[in-house]
Amino acid sequence: MRPVDDIRKKLLIQRRNLFRQVVQTEDELLWLETDVESEVEERGQEEDMVRLLDRLDGRAKAEIEEIDRALVKLEAGQYGRCEQCGKDIPQSRLEAVPAAAMCMACAQAWETRAALRK
Ligand SMILES: [Zn+2]
Secondary structure, eight states, X not given: OOXXXXXXXXXXXXXXXXXXXXOOSHHHHHHHHHHTTOOOOOHHHHHHHHHHHHHSOHHHHHXXXXXXXXXXXXXXXXXXXXXXXXXXXXXXXXXXXXXXXXXHHHHHHHHHHHHHHO
16 A cells, blocks of 8 residues: 555544544434545535534534645645645654644644734
8 A cells, every 4th residue: 555545544533533423323324434436526416515514513514624734735746745834844743643733842842823823
């Protein structure tokens, strides 16, 4: 298995676990279970996803957006690069937080700025 496939799988599982918290019907569960394998999103499935997204709280939604962004970067060959400083994010950090968009230093600076804005 290529490392990229491995990371993608990890991200998709994380994403699925977030959605699983708000699943209420069997149909939705079914959608969730098949989503990991199929990359084609059909119309009905997309509606399911919108419905589930609506039920998630802000934090979970932000996490899913982060995961989606990491998946896009993975496809583009940009995965693992800090979005702020452009340096490589250390492997240990990516293992702990596969969806990390920034290196530790940038993430901390960003959080500090976000806290100051409150
Ligand atoms: Zn950085």
